[in-house]
């Protein structure tokens with residue numbers, strides 16, 4: 001069965017059966033960065049695991065007569081939705097039936113380094129044709145996910161180019177939101193190919209202020225490279241686009257009734273792309289970002305998500321019809337990036353009406369005017385691109401250093417309990433979805449404007465822009481910081497924090 005959507009009752013049944021006990025009703029998570037206790041090691045469990053994830057190359061039917069072969073969890077995309085309970089230890093058996101070592105990363109959770117799923121932090125690999133059992137204490141509550149965390153490099157069958165991602169929902173200890181039903185949507189492209197440039201949206205982030213000094217630096221570096229006869233570095237494009245592993249029109253529609261309030265948990269599981277999502281005639285009331293509640297709900301005409309970002313938004317179903325909920329990029333939507341929303345009793349072909357262009361300003365989801373805690377220390381970070389410098393791929397640096405297997409020493413030192421501010425400066429024209437492992441962070445400045453109250457684990461940093469994020473060093477152990485764009489993280493855009 002393809003689980004494109006569930007009723008609440010289905011969720012409780014399915015999750016209860018798997019976890020062997022009753023569960024609380026789902027709600028949106030709520031965590032401040034200063035409230036996260038350290039990752040707790042849990043004793044290794046005996047007997048059967050709570051969940052089993054099997055990594056193998058399997059066929060995947062994206063649409064009728066459109067089958068691809070890719071690596072998946074349990075033969076499906078997305079991987080099974082795991083509903084975990086905050087604070088209740090869970091044991092998971094991971095089997096790797098491929099010929100290459102694997103890492104399974106628990107994105108957005110506060111875990112110890114031996115289970116977080118990043119070799120750079122010291123997590124053991126799941127060996128080829130081998131297995132690993134892990135036990136951990138899930139936290140914090142909210143919409144998280146799991147995905148592979150291996151370097152793909154030039155191999156477009158590896159890393160997040162494959163079908164290795166699945167949603168996690170961690171039930172909070174206390175509860176609920178005002179909605180009738182929950183629907184998980186995982187956005188993902190397949191059939192990757194190399195290209196020399198993309199048509200990715202670049203102008204949707206607000207404020208739009210570019211920093212002249214960063215622009216001058218980035219442009220002169222690019223112009224020097226092109227003047228030497230270098231082509232633009234490789235990018236990646238895709239042949240097919242899916243929501244919940246099905247191309248538009250191929251999967252089950254989201255079936256709704258007038259007046260229903262549907263809570264969508266949207267995950268961008270792309271290896272490289274930014275996605276938008278709109279539903280003609282409807283608005284989205286965002287209640288959580290990356291699984292963390294925002295100070296108050298904010299209603300927007302559509303959503304923007306960088307790679308690995310999640311948004312939880314309630315849509316009031318007040319515009320009966322048969323609609324296409326899809327990406328605003330026409331080409332990507334026509335190649336599958338959409339899902340049909342069908343009101344009960346309505347007939348006809350699904351319709352798409354392009355919304356007026358909408359922008360995305362993270363600060364609007366926070367507390368305007370609230371005073372942010374002062375950091376104990378500020379780390380300056382400048383991100384730069386060396387065009388086509390790594391065998392045709394762009395090489396990426398943080399403060400002049402490209403992370404690589406022989407350059408893995410930690411770049412930043414932190415003390416337990418202290419608050420740190422990362423002052424990030426982007427000297428490239430690309431948008432970077434910046435991710436911190438094992439912690440979350442508060443957005444404190446976006447493109448020159450103050451922000452507060454938005455707690456995330458991925459944030460898009462605009463081309464030639466600056467942003468500041470604060471985190472509390474409260475989960476000891478090596479901590480990976482990287483751009484989540486697969487081409488960027490694989491070619492240098494990573495750094496480690498160490499606790500000293």
Ligand SMILES: [Cu+2]
Nearest residue numbers: 432483485488
């Ligand atoms: Cu990047």
